[in-house]
Amino acid sequence: MTELSERLLLVDDDQSLNELLSQYLSGTGFDVSTVTSGEKAISLLQQDSSFDLLVIDVMMPGITGLELLPIIRSRWNIPVIMLTGRGEDIDRILGLEMGADDYLAKPCNPRELLARIKAVLRRTGEVSTEVAASIDLHGIRVDSGSRQATVGDEKLTLTTAEFDVLNELMKSAGSVVSREDLTCRVLHRELTPYDRSIDVHVSRVRTALRKHFEDRDLIVTVRGVGYQFAK
């Protein structure tokens, strides 16, 4: 049973919350471990890095979630969902900009967390099954087989979600992709009101492209609808 279920690691300094979440998520078939600090998370991962997903709280004493994220990114290839303080936009944006796969404002509905966990796992699981194809446009080459984006000879440094954003937009170059569709295709979940994560991912991609295309924005915002990649 345990070998089959997916393994989650919760990193949060609130032990009671960890226990409750662990009980909730275990009930839905996950194998959940918990640690109460960033330091403990690192030492656990050093012994056993076979987790399928990490859920990290931003606000922790000692190593904060925002400090932990780049450490984990640099050593292990495990998807991360960040739990940020509600209403603290700066943390939220930073979390995504540092390459978290998704974020969720805390306190959050556990069902919402479960949905996000499933979405991220589905997305990262799909990678290997996707049909290899590549698109060339404006000198940008997106290879969905190797999951690499290059401009000329230079590699673009993108997170999984950012790569997917670029890939999806380039697939539909010249037509508008709605935010709902983009959220669905990239983040594998429904768009909820006041959910801006897809916009943050898009703006990250824009910033990455701007280094090579200073004079023009290849991704156009179509107000009220979505985004369009220039044909």
Next chain:
Amino acid sequence: MRAASSLFWKFFLAMWAGYVLLVGVAANVIEEQYETRYSQIEVSERYGPLATYIIARYEQGVDITRREFSQGQIEFESEDANNDLLVIRDMQRERVIFGNRSGAERPTNVDFPIVSETGARYMANVGIPPRRNPLPALTTPTAIATALVTTLLYSWLFTFILTQPISRLKEHVQSLGRGALDQKLEGRLMRRRDEIGDLASSIDEMSSYIQELLNSKQRLLFDVSHELRAPLARLQVAAGIARGEAEAAGANTAMHDRFEQEIDVLNALISELLLLAKTENDVGERHLISLVEELKTVVDDMAFGAPEREIQTQFSVDSAEIEVSVPLFSRVVKNLVENALKYSDGEVLVSLEQDETDWIVQVQDRGEGIPEEQIEAMTQPFTRLQSESVEGFGLGLSIAHRAASALGGSLKLENCETGGLCATFKLPKA
């Protein structure tokens, strides 16, 4: 210009009037002195002793001539009297016993009778040479103007020295009143050792105290909101587990829905409260941004949230670069647009204009506006219109107002002439 009722003008006018009065009195005294110089009593007092001496010698049979005086042969000395001016006549013998008749032809003559010890009557005549009356010189227009200007300058200078530190204090207290509590008084005022220096340091102490009070209030609000979140997060998960169990047992989950709904309300309230507590004191880093670009971004962002609504923009300014805390700035605009979307139907207009000192961002809606008597209170936390059927805590405008002040700007709400609410957010250019 200072108001006519200001301390400066009161002091200045009182002091100037005082000086003018003083000059007037002095002139009067001089005039008086001049007059008395010619009075009979004064002249007889001054010349009496000399005349009596001469008469006494005359009755002893010694005629005294002026030459004897001038040659110093006469021992009588009088500082007040000048023998050159004196003429004495023996009234019985009708002859001049001293002096020269021509003395009588002087323009001003003062006569006074003298009765000698023997009972003989004499008449003394003092011919006073014309003296310049000092007053005519003092009453020329030039003299009056000089006196007025001198006293004016002196009064003005003195009043300025006296009231200038008070004006500085007043300005300082005014800016404290506007909320700039962290502003400290300049050292020059604090170093004074007089009453004004004492007042300055008292004001400084007071503002630190108020600042501390406000800080602790903000901190408490923040801490309480923050601490509430941990149990709320646990409550939410516990409710989720309970729901799962209820569903597994096939029980009714209507109450679980209600739990979750109320938890969501609490969550939203706490987020807003945290934002409110943070807005005022947490100005954050300032960056140079283009107002036009930032406004477009915010409006785009809001348009995503409400795709069925139309948000118009109207920028009469091409480039508006300003150094601000970006999150605070976009918070103001976001909350204003959000408010407009929430409480009105129809389109929302966001415009950017400028006047000489400020950038002016206006958000207008086509709703019903706010009753005039309630408009002032709308920026207070937890203020909602009674008729409102829309969900909300009444914190949005309050947060916008505080964020605008924290940016050094201002937020004014009024009903537009075209109907609807018109929020004017002014941001100083420099």
